[in-house]
Amino acid sequence: MELNVDDDLAWGGNTQPVALGSPELSEDGSQAAIRGRLTLTGEGGAVLRVGDSQLLFDVTDPSPLVAVDGTWVAVLAGRDSISLYFYSL
Known part of the structure; x- marks a missing residue:
């Protein structure tokens, strides 16, 4: 299963x-x-x-500080910006 989020990561925003x-x-x-x-x-x-x-994100301004690297966060995304793909190996 693959999860894709189209929204960018905006620190202090989403x-x-x-x-x-x-x-x-x-x-x-x-x-x-x-x-x-x-x-x-x-x-x-x-x-x-x-x-x-692992979910990959592009980062937009404001960018997170280096100090938050490795910390736990919550990312909010619109339901219509999330795609779920199923596949068999």
């Missing part, structure tokens, strides 16, 4: 730090919340580790 350090994917009305550990790539991108899965 991305916030969270105290609870466990992965989660939940829905609230027209938005989905994805909680995971954030890794900054240093090239204008970020990886959100949700359990054993």
Whole structure:
């Protein structure tokens, strides 16, 4: 299964730090919340580790500070910007 999020990561906008350090994917009305550990790539991108899965994001302004690298965050995304693909290996 592959999960794709079309929204960019905007620190303080759709991305916030969270105290609870466990992965989660939940829905609230027209938005989905994805909680995971954030890794900054240093090239204008970020990886959100949700359990054993990794979601790649482009980062827009305001960009997260280097100090948040490795911390737990929640990313809010519109339901219509999330795609789920199933495949067999």
